[in-house]
Amino acid sequence: MVCLALGMTGCQRTESPQFAAAPKLGELSVGLQTAAQAELVKYTGSFQQPLLVAEKDAPAVDLTRGQAVYQERCVQCHGVSGDGAGPAAKYMYPKPRDYRRGMFKFISASYGHRPVREDLVRTVRQGIRGTSMPGFNLLHDRDLQAVVDYVVMLSRRGELEEQLIDLAESEQEVDPELVKADLVTTVLRRWNDAEENEVQPLKSAPKFTTTHVERGKRAFLTKGCSKCHGEDGRGQTLDNRGNDVWGHPTRAADLTSGMLHGGTRPLDIYRRIYSGINGTPMPSFANALRDEPDTIWDLVAYVLSVSSRRREGQSPTPGPIRPYVPVATEPAPQPAQ
Ligand code: HEC
Numbered sequence: 001m002v003c004l005a006l007g008m009t010g011c012q013r014t015e016s017p018q019f020a021a022a023p024k025l026g027e028l029s030v031g032l033q034t035a036a037q038a039e040l041v042k043y044t045g046s047f048q049q050p051l052l053v054a055e056k057d058a059p060a061v062d063l064t065r066g067q068a069v070y071q072e073r074c075v076q077c078h079g080v081s082g083d084g085a086g087p088a089a090k091y092m093y094p095k096p097r098d099y100r101r102g103m104f105k106f107i108s109a110s111y112g113h114r115p116v117r118e119d120l121v122r123t124v125r126q127g128i129r130g131t132s133m134p135g136f137n138l139l140h141d142r143d144l145q146a147v148v149d150y151v152v153m154l155s156r157r158g159e160l161e162e163q164l165i166d167l168a169e170s171e172q173e174v175d176p177e178l179v180k181a182d183l184v185t186t187v188l189r190r191w192n193d194a195e196e197n198e199v200q201p202l203k204s205a206p207k208f209t210t211t212h213v214e215r216g217k218r219a220f221l222t223k224g225c226s227k228c229h230g231e232d233g234r235g236q237t238l239d240n241r242g243n244d245v246w247g248h249p250t251r252a253a254d255l256t257s258g259m260l261h262g263g264t265r266p267l268d269i270y271r272r273i274y275s276g277i278n279g280t281p282m283p284s285f286a287n288a289l290r291d292e293p294d295t296i297w298d299l300v301a302y303v304l305s306v307s308s309r310r311r312e313g314q315s316p317t318p319g320p321i322r323p324y325v326p327v328a329t330e331p332a333p334q335p336a337q
C-alpha cells in the first residue's frame with residue numbers, strides 16, 4: 001500500500017512478500033522439499049496468485065481483494081503466511097492466531113472442529129474483546145467476506161503443508177495421486193464437517209434468575225471450574241498456568257474482567273463450556289455434564305453474573321486470594337480497539 005501511495009518510483013527495489021515455508025520443511029532432504037513444495041504450489045498457488053483448496057464446484061472467491069484487505073489490515077499481526085507472527089505480535093498476550101493449523105478458538109462446532117463461516121465473519125466483524133484483535137465492523141461486507149476467504153485460504157494452505165511434510169517424512173516420497181486422494185480430501189472434509197457438528201443446546205435457554213446463579217456457583221465450585229478459574233472466577237490459582245497448542249503460555253480467563261473473549265450471548269458461553277476451547281487447556285464438559293443440561297445453563301448464568309459484577313460497581317473481594325499468584329509477568333492484555 002505504501003508503494004501505491006508513493007507511486008512506482010519507491011517500489012522498484014521493494015521485494016514482493018512471499019509465503020514463508022514451515023520450518024519443518026527445511027528438515028527434509030532437498031529432493032523431498034522440492035516435491036512437497038511443488039504439490040503445495042499446485043493446490044495453493046503463490047503469494048502473487050493464491051489459490052483456495054476447494055471442491056471443483058465451489059463458488060468462486062475473490063482472493064485478490066481478500067489479499068489486499070489482509071495486507072492492509074491484518075498482516076502486521078497475523079503475518080504474510082498467517083503464522084500469527086507479524087511484526088506487531090511480539091509483545092501481545094494472547095498472541096494473534098496462527099491460522100496454519102486450521103484451529104480456531106471461538107467456534108460453534110464441538111471440540112476439535114473447524115469454524116463455520118459465520119464464526120469467522122463474527123470474529124472479524126466484532127473483534128475479540130479483551131485482546132488486541134480489533135473489530136472491523138466498518139469494513140464493507142464485500143471486503144469482509146473476501147478477507148474471511150483469504151483467512152480460510154491461509155488455513156487450508158497451512159494444513160496441506162503440514163500434511164505434505166508428514167507424508168514426505170513417513171513415505172520418503174511425495175506421490176501426487178496420494179496427495180490428491182488423501183491429503184486434499186482430508187483438508188476439505190474437516191472444513192465441510194463443521195456445520196453438521198454445530199453445538200445446539202440440549203435444552204433451550206431458561207430465563208435466568210438468582211436461583212440459576214446460585215446453582216451455577218455451586219456447580220462452578222464442585223465441577224472443577226474453580227481449579228483453574230479460582231473460586232471467585234479471577235483465575236488467580238496456582239494451577240492456572242498452561243500452554244496452548246501454538247506454543248504460547250496461556251491462563252484461564254479472568255471471568256470477572258467483563259470482557260468475555262468468546263462473546264457474551266448465553267449461547268456463546270454455553271458453547272465454551274460444552275465444547276471447551278480448541279487449542280487451550282479449557283476442557284470440554286460435554287461428557288461430564290451429558291446428563292445435566294440444566295447445569296450448563298446454571299453455569300452460564302453464573303459466568304454472566306460474575307462477568308458483569310465490575311460493570312455494576314461491585315469490585316471483586318480485595319486482597320490476596322488463596323493460593324495467590326503474583327500479578328501477571330507477561331504484558332497485560334491490550335484493550336480491543
Ligand atoms: C492488532 C493485532 C491484530 C490485527 C490487526 C488483527 N488481528 Fe486477528 N487476532 C489478533 C489476536 C491477538 C488474536 C487472538 C485472540 C485470542 O486468542 O483470544 C486474533 C485472532 C483472530 C482470529 C481467530 C479467532 C478464533 O476463533 O480463534 C481470526 C479469524 C482473526 N484474528 C482474523 C483477523 C483478520 C481477518 C484481521 C484483519 C481484517 C485481523 N484478524 C487483524 C490480533 C489481531
Ligand code: HEC
Nearest residue numbers: 224225228251252253260261262263272277280281282299
Ligand atoms: C484446566 C483448566 C480449566 C478448567 C478446569 C476450566 N477452564 Fe474455563 N478456561 C480455561 C482457559 C485456559 C481458558 C482461556 C482459553 C483462551 O481463550 O485462551 C478458559 C476460558 C473459559 C471461558 C471463556 C471466557 C471468555 O473469555 O470467553 C469460559 C466461559 C469458561 N472458561 C468457563 C469455565 C467453566 C464454567 C468451567 C467449569 C465447568 C471451566 N471453565 C473449567 C481453563 C479451564
